[in-house]
Amino acid sequence: MVSHAAHITTEGIQRFHSSPGAETALVCFAHAGGAAGYYRPLSAALSPGIDVLAIQYPGRQNRRTEPLAGTIDQLVDDSMEALAPWTHRPLALFGHSMGAVVAYEVAGRLTAAGGPPLTLIVSGCRAPGEEPGHEVHVRDDDGLVAEIRRLGGTDTRVLDDPEMRALFLPALRADYRAVETYRHAGGPRLPCPVLALAGDTDPVASPADMRHWAAWTSARFDLLSFDGGHFYLADRYTAVASAVRDHVIALTR
Template sequence: MTSRVQEKSAWIQRFHPSKEAGARLVCFPHAGGAATYFHPVSAALSPDLEVLAVQYPGRQERRAEPVVRSVGELARQATEAIRPWADRPLALFGHSMGALVAAEVARRLADGGTPPLTVVVSGRRSPTSFRDENVHRRDDRGIVAEMARLGGSDVRVFEDPEMRALLLPVIRADYEAVETYRHRPGPPLPCPLLVLLGDNDPVASVEEARGWAEHTSAGFELRTFPGGHFYLNHHAGAVTAAIRDHVASLTGRQG
């Protein structure tokens, strides 16, 4: 396949280009997250895997763009941005909200005849494990309290009125996207699923994470790590090693 990669894309950041990489890992951030969250992942996996970090509208250099309040619409636009990078096998990785977006992108790629090599989902219960949550309807204090509960960021940043005004609308929109998402029935993914989870995650139990098994026809594995929703911040080396080994087992580029 002739490469159609565009070096500059609002949706894609590539921190460590690698001509040696046999596959690309496309990373999807959590609610309120940004592409730069995956810079350490890219550094750890290069040059074995070339990491592409997805940048959703409304944050960092895209902060002037309107936020997207739908997982389906995020997936639709992200899929179109990712297609030009498919001159090498693509593996998808998403944490929390990003897990849902990654799974929806995988469905769209598969529907178009180019399924990803694999999907790695982290910190998210299966799409059919429903909880009635309404964090996006809380006031600002309620959203900050939820951020503190999950422990992914230093909530002291919200004490600054300018930062609060900049960040909270994005976080609220992301929570709305997740909490209004409803899985649409369809065939299971024709690629393997690797599910990563903190064993004390308040938003996804082990049993709920096992539900991802019904969403693939090509192999399922669940791995747990000590910790909560952002377990991967404390086990970065083990997580990146698990991803590297999983993708290598599928590409035959081990060692």
Template sequence: MTTASGDATGHSSSRVPRSGGAGRWLRLVASAPNARARLICFPHAGGSAGFFFPLLKSLPSAVEAYAVQYPGRQDRLAEPCLTSVDELADAVCEVLRQEPAMPQVLFGHSMGATVAFEVARRQERSGGGSPLGLVVSGRRAPSLRHAETVHQRDDDGLVAEIRRLNGTDDSLLDDPEIRRMFLPALRADYQAIETYRMVPGPPLRCPLSVFVGDADPRVSVAEAEAWREQSGGGISLQVFPGGHFYLSDRPQEFSDRLTAELTRLCGPVAGGR
């Protein structure tokens, strides 16, 4: 029952969680025996770590990849959902702080882009060093505020929004049992992103890459380009054919372009897998 919206149905991940505190939050997506850099992937609203498994096909050989598993879904279904971006960013920062030191690139799609951005800000403020880069996808710049109330809709209204984004099979959305499993996490995530307000601060020191679909109903190319305000050194903007889930519709093209960005950001640590 894997879905483009991130396997938020409660279906179990095919990967075994890591041990220790990171085991609740990080899932191994692509291993690299001689890894010298780490890619951390943040899913969208209602999404899960499983969303990234089919998308990372050709990473550089020295880059290992992990995906964040938010509480309230899949094997964390019994845990209470977090309803603010700050709570999510604080929790992920604490987990990453406990991990063995290794250069990192952060990647987030949709809501995950904002969470990854806040993680990068926290890492730079802590004095622990900047990520090698931040790659954001399918999300307008955090300085741009829209009045959105999807999380306040009833269940049918929430499902209507998912249908609009073409992220999930209709057969799953029509199944009452599956809806009961994934709608609480989806609502909590929408609350987190719709109530988020960026606290003004200095631009990021790390390089910033921006991916966006040219027909995304939730973010225009101009709104994606506005991420430039958050970068001290400009941005790399890449526009894909497609909508909000362009990366699921064109997985090989997405994987190839992400790999090229990782090679650029990671420099000499990257090589062909």
């Protein structure tokens, strides 16, 4: 039996709060350059009703000594391995930006294995088949940092500190390479509902862009828009948590 204590359950999953009575687990996938810790506030807002499992990609935080993944497929393989002990429970998947791509591919893998997720929640990411540009990961360090400044969401003190930049830029570049070289391989639509979340001024994936996710489910599709840009989530955790909670509860009644 899996313990419900708040701890790192495996190398690939972090749990920040104990949710012993929760029937559903929300599996969270971070953006390019991000890590499991990004979802600590969302976990706090949803606990104890929903058990938040934050996927920890290799090469960061507690996995900082491991090689970085070079492709979306590698991130999906790693995530599936981490989730193996949890597939006996209803799983809702939540991914922001690059994390939405990983979550979508994990949803496909779970479905093919006979256990589709309860729902897929995607945020700040264009739908499969609408791949982003392909040049950010080949820029020099200054060019990569310029893109991060454009999107916001990163403390400028980190961006301005050469030592801090040296620590996070390798993971950021690897993630951009993974998502910019990703190509959707096709396949059936997901049988689970899809909820799309968008910042109303997001330059990467506008609410209009996010509507295209409707084509990737044979079940219900919903779209919610929030004030803010690409990293609206950082300032809207309470509102996002409320939307996620309502969505998940409606599916489990």
